[in-house]
Amino acid sequence: ERPICYKYEYFVLFSSMHGDIFLVVLYRCVCLKCPNKLFFNAITSNTYSEQNGTWRIKYGSGMAAGFYGQDITNLGGMNINVTFGQATVLDPQLMADAAFDGILGLAFQSLSIGHTLPPFLAAHQQNIINEAIFTVFLRRAGYAGSLNGGVYTFGGFDNVNCDSRINYVSLSSATYFQFRLEKFYFGTTLLATSTTEVISDTGTSFIGAPSKIVESVAQAIGAKPDQSGYVIPCNYGQLPNMIFVIGGYEYTVTSDNYIVRMGDRRCELAMVSLQSMGLQISWILGDPFIREYCNVHDMQNRRIGFAKSRQY
Secondary structure (H helix, E strand, C coil): CCCCCCCCCCCEEEECCCCCEEEEECCCCECCCCCCCCCECHHHCCCCEEEEEEEEEEECCEEEEEEEEEEEEEECCEEEEEEEEEEEEECHHHHCCCCCCEEEECCCHHHCCCCCCCHHHHHHHCCCCCCCEEEEEECCCCCCCCCCCEEEEECCCCCCCECCCCEEEECCCECCEEEEECEEEECCEEEECCCEEEEECCCCCCEEECHHHHHHHHHHHCCEECCCCEEECCCCCCCCCEEEEECCEEEEECHHHHEEECCCCCEEECEEECHHHCCCCCEEECHHHHHHEEEEEECCCCEEEEEEECCC
């Protein structure tokens, strides 16, 4: 009889824009540049079973494809019975430079390619947690990979790292964590004047915006384009704040969060044009926004809340 092995810890990227989970499969994966990955090996588990069907997902940085399996996964101390994707084909750019072994989707089931239940919602369905609410706190840790990058609280609110005042806004639909952005200012300059749809995503490192707005912000701070985006000398001094108006409230993102020190004495504007990435949506509020404000994902009431993060 094969033993159940709980000793394998996989580093996964949490993405609230996707509804699926995948890991790379040992022996069966075609991936020419997947260094330092922990591959999933089905023979180490006697609770594993292969499932029917195949899947294919296109992410922002590449494509992954494979087949389905079912097993028990431990997520934050919760043992959850999940159906998950096992990648047999990966675009090199998706995993080559990334410090994770797979991607775990936290969105609604409607965004699952195979209509499988995402792990967090599976935990709620299996009565492991009482409330389908999770809170995301991201620490402002710069490029220091050895530091704790934040906390995901599954099943409730993070009272330690997040301020007790929460402002909620209704979601546009139970797909992405999508809601309405009313205005956007950079300093005192109003750059977005009409209401538009915006998505919060824990798996996006930058703020995604229309190209004209990205160019306006870059020009205002004196950032210059290069191969990776817009760069600025790290002795940039005091810069204007970004102000997002959502649900009638103003949310301020300072340069501490929208300027990223890249580790090679370079600083980069943490803002990217979504048109250049071929995406149909106009705005994504990624990690710079989430570092300023804890995101409270209330899936059962189809709303998202924002609470000021406590950066220690």
